[in-house]
Structure formats: C-alpha cells, structure tokens
Amino acid sequence: MNNNLIKLLSISQYYCFILSLFFIITSSKSTNPLSHNYSDALTKSLLYFEAQRSGHLPHNQRVTWRHHSGLTDGLEQGVDLIGGYYDAGDHVKFGLPMAFTVTMLSWSIIEYREYIARARELDHALEAIKWGTDYFIKAHTSPNVLWVEVGDGYTDHYCWQRPEDMTTSRQAYKVDENSPGSDVAGETAAAMAAASVVFRKINPRYSRLLLHHAQQLFEFADKYRGKYDENIEVVKNYYTSVSGYKDELLWAAMWLYKATENHRYLSYVIDNANEFGGTGWSITEFSWDVKYAGIQVLASQLLYEEKHLKHKNILEQYRSKAEYYICSCLRKNNGTKNNVVFTPGGLIFIRQWNNMQYASSGSFLTMVYSDLLHKSNRKMLKCHMEDVTPQELLQFSKHQVDYILGSNPLNMSYLVGFGPKFPTRVHHRGASIVSYRENNGFIGCTEGYDNWYASSDPNPNVVVGALVGGPNHNDEFADKRGNYMQTEACTYNIAPLVGIFAKLSYLENTIFHQSY
Numbered sequence: 001m002n003n004n005l006i007k008l009l010s011i012s013q014y015y016c017f018i019l020s021l022f023f024i025i026t027s028s029k030s031t032n033p034l035s036h037n038y039s040d041a042l043t044k045s046l047l048y049f050e051a052q053r054s055g056h057l058p059h060n061q062r063v064t065w066r067h068h069s070g071l072t073d074g075l076e077q078g079v080d081l082i083g084g085y086y087d088a089g090d091h092v093k094f095g096l097p098m099a100f101t102v103t104m105l106s107w108s109i110i111e112y113r114e115y116i117a118r119a120r121e122l123d124h125a126l127e128a129i130k131w132g133t134d135y136f137i138k139a140h141t142s143p144n145v146l147w148v149e150v151g152d153g154y155t156d157h158y159c160w161q162r163p164e165d166m167t168t169s170r171q172a173y174k175v176d177e178n179s180p181g182s183d184v185a186g187e188t189a190a191a192m193a194a195a196s197v198v199f200r201k202i203n204p205r206y207s208r209l210l211l212h213h214a215q216q217l218f219e220f221a222d223k224y225r226g227k228y229d230e231n232i233e234v235v236k237n238y239y240t241s242v243s244g245y246k247d248e249l250l251w252a253a254m255w256l257y258k259a260t261e262n263h264r265y266l267s268y269v270i271d272n273a274n275e276f277g278g279t280g281w282s283i284t285e286f287s288w289d290v291k292y293a294g295i296q297v298l299a300s301q302l303l304y305e306e307k308h309l310k311h312k313n314i315l316e317q318y319r320s321k322a323e324y325y326i327c328s329c330l331r332k333n334n335g336t337k338n339n340v341v342f343t344p345g346g347l348i349f350i351r352q353w354n355n356m357q358y359a360s361s362g363s364f365l366t367m368v369y370s371d372l373l374h375k376s377n378r379k380m381l382k383c384h385m386e387d388v389t390p391q392e393l394l395q396f397s398k399h400q401v402d403y404i405l406g407s408n409p410l411n412m413s414y415l416v417g418f419g420p421k422f423p424t425r426v427h428h429r430g431a432s433i434v435s436y437r438e439n440n441g442f443i444g445c446t447e448g449y450d451n452w453y454a455s456s457d458p459n460p461n462v463v464v465g466a467l468v469g470g471p472n473h474n475d476e477f478a479d480k481r482g483n484y485m486q487t488e489a490c491t492y493n494i495a496p497l498v499g500i501f502a503k504l505s506y507l508e509n510t511i512f513h514q515s516y
C-alpha cells in the first residue's frame with residue numbers, strides 16, 4: 001500500500017472514532033458554544049509569529065503594524081544575530097524558550113500536517129518554523145559555540161518601547177566549551193532535528209543542513225555538560241533551567257532518532273533512561289523547562305513499532321510515566337497530589353503566571369496520546385481510578401481548546417483577535433504603542449511608559465493570534481496592561497495548538513457541522 005492509501009484508511013477509521021465523539025458532545029448540555037471556528041483560530045495563531053519577528057521583515061509580511069527591528073543584533077560581538085523571535089511582550093531573544101517554541105511547532109506539524117495542509121496553512125506554518133531555524137543556523141557559529149540570548153530582561157524591562165525604536169542593550173550571550181549550556185544547546189538540537197523532519201521532503205537540502213547543526217549541537221551539549229544559567233547570569237529570574245539539562249539531552253536524542261533513525265540516538269535514550277530521570281520522573285507539567293512528559297509520549301510512540309520491541313522493557317517504563325501525566329490531566333490518578341488542578345470552569349491550572357502554556361501543552365499531549373491509543377491495539381488507557389478511552393482524551397483536549405477560545409465563565413477568548421470578546425490591553429510593547437508605520441517619530445525608553453503603558457485605552461494594534469497568560473485559579477481575568485501574569489503572551493503558548501486547531505477544524509468540517 002502506498003502512503004496515501006494508508007492515510008485515507010486511517011482517516012476513514014478516524015471517522016468512526018469521531019462519530020462516537022460526536023454523540024458524546026451533542027448529548028452534553030452547556031450554555032457555552034460547543035465548538036468554535038478552529039480554522040480561523042489556526043490562521044490567526046500563525047499570524048502571531050509574524051508579529052513576534054525580529055530582524056528584516058520580508059515583503060510578504062502580513063502583520064503590517066510591525067517594521068524592521070533589531071538590525072544590529074550581535075554587531076558588538078562580531079556575529080550576525082539578526083532575526084529570530086521576540087519572546088513575549090518584551091524584546092529579549094531568549095534561546096531556550098525560542099527553541100522550545102520551534103520544537104513544538106515542528107511536532108505539531110509532524111502530527112497534524114495533513115490537516116494543516118487541508119486548511120491551506122501549511123506554507124505559513126513552515127515559514128513560522130523557518131524564521132526560527134534560520135536564526136538558529138546563524139546563532140550556531142561553530143560546532144561548540146551557540147549564541148543563546150540577545151538583550152537582557154533587566155535593561156529591556158526598564159523601557160517601554162516599540163521594537164523599531166529599541167535603545168536598550170543588545171548584548172549577545174553565548175555558551176561554549178568553557179561556559180556550557182546543555183539545556184539550551186540540547187533544546188536547540190531538538191528544535192533543529194524536529195524541523196529537519198518537517199522539511200525532509202519539501203526542502204531536502206535545508207533539512208540536511210538542520211540535521212547537521214542538530215547533530216553537532218547534541219554532541220556539544222552532551223560532551224560539555226552544564227546548566228546555561230550558571231554561566232549566563234542575565235537569564236536568571238527569566239528562564240532559569242530549573243529542571244536541569246538531563247531532560248533536554250534525552251529530548252534532543254529522541255528527536256535526533258526520529259530524524260535519522262540512527263540507533264546511536266535510541267541507545268542514548270534507552271541507556272540513560274534511568275540516570276537522566278526519563279523513566280523516573282512522574283510529573284504533571286510539560287513546559288519550556290520540563291520536557292519529561294513529551295519525551296515519555298515520544299517513547300510510547302516507539303513502542304508501537306515492531307523494530308523497537310527489543311527495548312520493550314525500558315520503553316514500557318517510559319510509557320507508564322507518560323500515562324501518569326495523561327491520567328493526571330484526566331484526574332484519574334490516585335490521590336489529589338497526583339492530579340492536575342483545574343479552575344472551576346475546567347481549565348488546567350498549574351500556576352498563576354502564564355498558566356495558559358500548560359493548558360496548551362496539556363491539550364497537545366492528550367490529543368497525541370489519544371491518536372496513539374486509537375492506532376494501537378490498546379483501546380483503553382488504564383489509569384489508577386478508571387479506564388479512559390481515546391475519545392475521552394480527544395474530548396478533554398477539545399475542552400481545553402474550547403475554554404481557550406471562549407467557552408468559559410467570562411465568555412472571553414484568550415486567543416487575541418478571535419471571537420467577539422478578547423483581551424484588548426495585552427502586555428505587549430509593540431502592540432500597545434502606535435504603529436511605526438503610522439508614526440515613525442522616535443518614542444523613547446520611558447516615554448512609552450508615560451504615554452502608552454499607563455493608558456487605559458485598548459492597544460492601538462491587535463496582536464492577533466497571541467495566546468495570553470489567561471485567568472487565575474478562579475477563572476477571573478483582569479484585562480489590564482500592567483497585569484503581565486495574565487495579559488502577556490509568549491511564543492511557546494500557542495505553538496502546540498497550531499496542529500490541534502487544524503485537526504479540530506477538520507473534524508468540525510466533516511462531522512460536527514451537523515451540530516450547528
């Protein structure tokens with residue numbers, strides 16, 4: 001059978017699977033809308049990456065309130081670091097979360113590529129990855145040197161300026177043999193390896209280039225071990241790698257194995273499973289810092305291929321931890337401590353500051369696990385409290401997404417620019433100040449605070465597709481620019497949802513349309 005036929009078959013099998021979900025959903029009663037325009041959400045989420053672009057903007061730039069910026073990044077250090085993404089509402093280019101964003105965008109596309117293509121958004125999704133990977137190529141200036149930050153949180157946050165006017169320090173920071181950073185180098189290797197899979201057929205030359213960088217970066221990360229925040233002081237208080245670098249080393253090896261099928265990488269994942277915590281850590285969080293649940297889900301996928309059965313024992317240990325995570329999201333583990341906390345409205349709640357990242361990463365992993373269960377012969381996930389079906393996992397994932405898009409007590413979409421009600425005072429320097437295209441007069445460091453930050457007016461520019469930090473533990477949300485814990489968006493918040501939106505859109509158009 002050729003691949004297309006297999007795809008078609010799996011889609012038709014999927015149809016049956018979804019039909020049962022359809023009955024679950026239409027039989028539930030709720031005052032909130034049961035579904036949303038996911039294809040609109042998909043389109044918007046990809047626009048957000050254009051709003052976050054640093055560097056020289058191309059002619060086909062669709063977010064037109066932005067302009068070129070950061071054109072001297074790296075100049076002081078004699079390296080071209082123009083490009084990449086601003087992390088959030090500020091203008092620091094933080095390597096660790098930027099790489100995680102690209103890894104998750106890539107993973108999202110690897111899983112749900114056909115749905116993204118059907119929605120005619122594949123080119124935009126590939127561009128979003130490439131804007132990141134082009135930058136990583138520049139930043140990886142020699143085998144054991146990776147530039148991992150431009151600007152710093154302390155001086156950047158002192159000013160409230162558009163990126164086009166930036167007067168803050170653009171000092172660049174690197175990791176190398178003497179000041180290693182296995183976490184950031186490992187994550188960048190993972191991002192480039194995952195992206196190489198995405199580009200394999202469509203741009204083989206670029207894919208090989210990414211793989212070459214990924215392999216070198218992994219060697220560097222593994223050979224010169226250390227936490228990057230111990231060498232780069234300015235990243236402390238912003239993106240300290242609290243979980244250390246062992247998760248990134250396993251994660252990078254796993255992605256390199258997926259990209260190369262070279263057994264050396266699989267052996268690394270198997271041999272270090274215990275020592276690096278891969279089969280030891282039971283955890284209810286998956287984030288830019290803590291990758292274990294993602295590694296465990298990837299390892300679970302390997303179990304379903306015949307050729308990996310010689311590693312059955314270790315892979316099953318990984319899978320049992322993956323299932324701990326998935327069951328914790330469904331609140332089906334024994335004991336409250338082993339389960340995720342939810343807001344009364346039903347959103348995953350991990351912590352006060354930028355909580356939405358956990359809802360989106362949780363929604364992603366449960367959807368991927370639902371697909372995996374569905375494909376395998378195991379039609380049930382055995383949690384401590386009870387068995388869970390793939391349909392229930394899919395429904396859980398959809399509920400998180402629906403909450404995000406407006407099915408919540410405030411009827412607020414936390415995806416900016418989506419639906420009738422969304423945050424209008426997003427903590428975002430560029431969006432909150434008049435567009436550079438409308439007024440290119442210089443706006444100084446503190447002038448922005450006086451004239452724009454303090455204003456109670458909505459932002460003049462809508463940062464469409466940004467996923468903000470979201471509500472507190474009680475579903476409450478204050479749409480204020482100073483409320484950065486809730487109104488700031490980060491690039492990694494939305495990355496995992498790109499594929500999920502595409503898949504829900506497909507399901508919506510094929511099945512759910514009957515419920516309108």
Ligand SMILES: *[C@@H]1O[C@H](CO)[C@@H](O)[C@H](O)[C@H]1NC(C)=O
Nearest residue numbers: 036037038039040041043044
């Ligand atoms: C969804 O949104 C798109 C715009 O992005 C629009 O063209 C389409 O008609 C919408 N679909 C529905 C079912 O409302």
Ligand SMILES: *[C@@H]1O[C@H](CO)[C@@H](O)[C@H](O)[C@H]1NC(C)=O
Nearest residue numbers: 031032033408409410411412
């Ligand atoms: C949210 O929408 C529902 C259904 O339309 C409505 O009953 C409810 O009052 C709304 N809540 C808020 C806070 O706007």
